[in-house]
Amino acid sequence: MENNKNFKKEKRLVKTVEQAKTALNLLLQDSEKPNLESGILGLLEKLKNPKLDLLLDRYPELLQEYELEQLLSGELEVPDAEISDVKTSGLFCCLRLLIHFCYELKENPNPSDECYDSLRYILSSISSDKFVHEVLIIIVSVAGVEYYEKFQQKIQNLDLSLESAKGLENDPELQEHIDLMAWFALVRLFLESVYTYFNISDQNLNKPTL
Numbered sequence: 001m002e003n004n005k006n007f008k009k010e011k012r013l014v015k016t017v018e019q020a021k022t023a024l025n026l027l028l029q030d031s032e033k034p035n036l037e038s039g040i041l042g043l044l045e046k047l048k049n050p051k052l053d054l055l056l057d058r059y060p061e062l063l064q065e066y067e068l069e070q071l072l073s074g075e076l077e078v079p080d081a082e083i084s085d086v087k088t089s090g091l092f093c094c095l096r097l098l099i100h101f102c103y104e105l106k107e108n109p110n111p112s113d114e115c116y117d118s119l120r121y122i123l124s125s126i127s128s129d130k131f132v133h134e135v136l137i138i139i140v141s142v143a144g145v146e147y148y149e150k151f152q153q154k155i156q157n158l159d160l161s162l163e164s165a166k167g168l169e170n171d172p173e174l175q176e177h178i179d180l181m182a183w184f185a186l187v188r189l190f191l192e193s194v195y196t197y198f199n200i201s202d203q204n205l206n207k208p209t210l
Contacts, residue, residue, distance in 0.1 A: 013192050020197035027190050028099075028106050036099050036190060039183035040092055046142045046180070047088075055081055055089035062086075068094070068125040072134075091134055094122050095187065098194055120198065128195035132188050139184050143177040150174070151181055 014020050026032060044052060055062075062071060062078065070076045072094070074087040101119040108115075126134075140148045151174055174181075 013189055014196045017197055020193040023189055023193040024102060024197060025106065027186065027193070028103050033099065033103060035183070036186055037096070039180075039187065040095060042183070043138065043142065043180065044092065047138070049085065051082065051085050052089045052092070055085055056093055059089065059093045068121065072126045087134070088138060091131070091138070094126070094131075095135070095191075098122060099190070102194060119194075123195060123198055128191055131191050131195075135187055135191075136184065139180055143180060147174075147177055151177075 014023060027036060059071075066076060066078075068090070071078075071090045072087055074083060076086055077083060078086050098119065101115055104115050105119075143151075154171065154174065171178075
């Protein structure tokens, strides 16, 4: 599925630091942050793979033995675990941590180096495009390629009006996985914003806060 040509590279939604800051402040509001977090749990439930939960519990231990980049590569063999499960659980773990770290940065104007450095470690271990693409692959594995293609066709000419959004939400052909696709849209916006906002050269010693 990873090489499916139907998963074309989309144009980035977030192009400037200001756009990223605005998006993160909206997504990390106390009323919105639970939507990002609950979507992870919902996707885990839909995957129906208890081994992923076990690996998530093991991740602190795995990070003592392996580099995060290795764990996310989809190539690392870990005892008593499927290679694909190691990568999938790693993506979920990183997404959870990025939400947590960014929320901490938003709440605390003077974040500790440990919090900031941990966030940067994740960002340096997997690119933004790859992260978004890998999450999409997981979602399509649940929704199915046919559903995803149908969804893409229906949103191609969608305008930004409230009527169009409601029409999409009430479309009987899309009902089964519409919540999953809406969550992916939030995750994509979140990830693009995080990578854009924290994309700072090593020479710049000023550590940004939200």
